[in-house]
Amino acid sequence: MKRILASVLVCLAANIAQVDAKDRLEGFVLRGDHSGTVGERNHFDNPNGSTWASHVDGIVVQAEWAHLQPNKDGGIRANNVIDQAISAVTTWNNANPSNKLAIKLRVFAGIYSPGWVGDETGEFFAQYKNGKEGYMPFFWKAKKFRPLWSNFQTKLATKYDSHPLLREVAVSGCMTHNAETMWRNPRDNSRDDGRKNIDIMRENGLTLLKDEKCLKWQIRVAASKWPKTHIGMAYNMWQDYENGNAKKPEFVNTLMDYCIERAPGRCILGNNSLGVSDIGDENKTTDVTYYLRQKGNAGNLIYVQTETVATDIHLAIDHGADRLHAAMAELPKLKALNKVSATYLQSDNMQDARLNLKTNN
Numbered sequence: 001m002k003r004i005l006a007s008v009l010v011c012l013a014a015n016i017a018q019v020d021a022k023d024r025l026e027g028f029v030l031r032g033d034h035s036g037t038v039g040e041r042n043h044f045d046n047p048n049g050s051t052w053a054s055h056v057d058g059i060v061v062q063a064e065w066a067h068l069q070p071n072k073d074g075g076i077r078a079n080n081v082i083d084q085a086i087s088a089v090t091t092w093n094n095a096n097p098s099n100k101l102a103i104k105l106r107v108f109a110g111i112y113s114p115g116w117v118g119d120e121t122g123e124f125f126a127q128y129k130n131g132k133e134g135y136m137p138f139f140w141k142a143k144k145f146r147p148l149w150s151n152f153q154t155k156l157a158t159k160y161d162s163h164p165l166l167r168e169v170a171v172s173g174c175m176t177h178n179a180e181t182m183w184r185n186p187r188d189n190s191r192d193d194g195r196k197n198i199d200i201m202r203e204n205g206l207t208l209l210k211d212e213k214c215l216k217w218q219i220r221v222a223a224s225k226w227p228k229t230h231i232g233m234a235y236n237m238w239q240d241y242e243n244g245n246a247k248k249p250e251f252v253n254t255l256m257d258y259c260i261e262r263a264p265g266r267c268i269l270g271n272n273s274l275g276v277s278d279i280g281d282e283n284k285t286t287d288v289t290y291y292l293r294q295k296g297n298a299g300n301l302i303y304v305q306t307e308t309v310a311t312d313i314h315l316a317i318d319h320g321a322d323r324l325h326a327a328m329a330e331l332p333k334l335k336a337l338n339k340v341s342a343t344y345l346q347s348d349n350m351q352d353a354r355l356n357l358k359t360n361n
Contacts, residue, residue, distance in 0.1 A: 027057030173218035275307030296325030
């Protein structure tokens, strides 16, 4: 019996052993936001013919699950938005060998899931702010949802895990309307009927415990399916929506450690709303930046995504590099950057912040 147990432990350790992965994507990355409308969130910023590509290090490819796998148990759609982005970046890199770009992939589940997923799991019509609305499958129903997402990730990783341009994949299996999978929007009152999405989710079987198990499970899936690619997860302060939305910082810390444990050397911890007006408080244990700084100080990998307003955003990026040890920043939309100035991205302030990310960690 002892020999059997020892063998099992050895196998488990082998499954989470650190493996050689592609180089991490560092510096400036354009997030590729285009539209939050269901059916329209498949986009990337094309570097070719642009004035910005020589001032950044990569792009984010945004892709809906429904776009990538439209048919039940089917293969990955040919010539999808990922393929198009790879082609575009390859063209740019061939023409600009001294300023090559790489890719981060963010796949949207939640309301961006294929209709056949909701048919399997059950679903409801969710409505969030900024017009983000659509049918959301019951992702907390583990026996029905998990095989579907896991199978999809297997097929996606089989096609792209070995591709040298794809350096990072977002952890997003248990999301609602954005890839901040820990954000349940308990105070979002955007529904036409005046109800809250979280209440409808709970009426259909969601519990805090099931939710927390799902958040861990999605990390396991990403870590196991993408062994050659870094995985990035956005962390928010977890709230106990069963008990007055009380903050649960201990779970945030546990979930960060879980990602580091499951994907050693490949897990990138982050936050998707760092800004001048929302800089965080690393001295406050109920602030997610407290834990990001702790993990960054310990040598773990950190990224930041800025808020959407771009005014003086270089100050927030420098803060992320200096205080959190972030090595990559997802920038505001090009439209927001150009609203500050047509030359803001290539300005000394921004390019110094870019260098800070790549050297100050």
